[in-house]
Amino acid sequence: MTLAYACGKVILFGEHAVVYGRPAIAVPVTEVQAQAYIEPGPAGQGVVVVAPDLDRRVIVREAPPDEPLAHIVRGTLRAIGRGSDPDLTITITSTIPIARGLGSGTAVSTAIVRALARHLGHWFPSQAISDLVYQTEVLYHGTPSGIDNTVIAFEKPVYFVKGVTREIFWVGRPFRLAVADTGLASPTWEVVGDLRRRYQADPTRYEPLLDRVGEIALAARSAIVQGQEAELGRLMDENHALLQELGVSCPELDRLVAAARQGGALGAKLSGAGRGGHMIALVTEETQGRVDMLLRLAGAVRVLITEIR
Ligand code: MEV
Numbered sequence: 001m002t003l004a005y006a007c008g009k010v011i012l013f014g015e016h017a018v019v020y021g022r023p024a025i026a027v028p029v030t031e032v033q034a035q036a037y038i039e040p041g042p043a044g045q046g047v048v049v050v051a052p053d054l055d056r057r058v059i060v061r062e063a064p065p066d067e068p069l070a071h072i073v074r075g076t077l078r079a080i081g082r083g084s085d086p087d088l089t090i091t092i093t094s095t096i097p098i099a100r101g102l103g104s105g106t107a108v109s110t111a112i113v114r115a116l117a118r119h120l121g122h123w124f125p126s127q128a129i130s131d132l133v134y135q136t137e138v139l140y141h142g143t144p145s146g147i148d149n150t151v152i153a154f155e156k157p158v159y160f161v162k163g164v165t166r167e168i169f170w171v172g173r174p175f176r177l178a179v180a181d182t183g184l185a186s187p188t189w190e191v192v193g194d195l196r197r198r199y200q201a202d203p204t205r206y207e208p209l210l211d212r213v214g215e216i217a218l219a220a221r222s223a224i225v226q227g228q229e230a231e232l233g234r235l236m237d238e239n240h241a242l243l244q245e246l247g248v249s250c251p252e253l254d255r256l257v258a259a260a261r262q263g264g265a266l267g268a269k270l271s272g273a274g275r276g277g278h279m280i281a282l283v284t285e286e287t288q289g290r291v292d293m294l295l296r297l298a299g300a301v302r303v304l305i306t307e308i309r
Helices: 068-080 104-119 126-141 147-154 188-201 203-225 229-245 251-262 288-297
Strands: 002-013 024-040 047-051 056-059 088-094 158-161 165-168 175-181 267-271 278-283 302-308
Touching (some): 002 104, 002 203, 002 229, 002 267, 002 278, 024 203, 024 302, 056 068, 068 104, 088 104, 104 126, 104 147, 147 158, 175 288, 229 267, 229 278, 251 267, 251 278, 278 288, 288 302
Antiparallel strands (some): 002 024, 024 158, 047 056, 158 165, 267 278
16 A cells, blocks of 8 residues: 655746746645555556545546546556556545645646555656656646646745746745635636737737746745745735736635735735636734634635745
């Protein structure tokens, strides 16, 4: 029997712009996680993935090529050099809310890769896990930047430029985030696709906005490394305003962002694809209680506080 986990994530800066080659920053959220548990199955069954919370059972050898759970299993077995179909049952559970920008699908894929590798006596470096998971990310949302699989595979704060660099960096002074759920699904592929259509119709309108988001991510990295909280908060506010201009926020997210600021957060913004999902607010030990309360009053269905270190 083998058990493996993967954490959730939030994008701190640069969502969407990262798809267009601008830098972005993401951090792991270890308070939530996906878990993959492997046990031997009956002879001849092959690999079966069971997700009891979703009422799903996928027989890998019978699943279509684009079924994500089967896809990640096949990719991992291929990478390990196991062409055969071992008789295994993989049970998936997760405390990461689905389709809310916290990386639930990515974490499930990562947990499956880790569990299968461990069970079959193989070791993958984090980059290999990230690369494998990326192949399945493409099924979920078409043109992923790769930032989600990177931060979840490495479980460290990451500064990321698609196809150019991924830098794990150190946090100068730990900081706290309130992470609040609008309760609305955030369909990443839809929001990313919609922005792409608008971008293609009028690139000159969007290029300067994307450039500024990229500059903010760069400035935010040094603010994080130097432990400059006030500057970090200011950059979050500016990034949110740009995301509004990019057309990926929504009234529910804007309401939570305003509530967090009213509660004394140093900055707040949506996180992930937007149009639902989560927002994040920079809080301190002193402000976190009030921010938490105001977020709930403003409609958050769940708030978690995480420390980034
Ligand atoms: C999704 O977590 C972040 C987006 O920037 C999409 C991506 O990077 O692939 C919206």
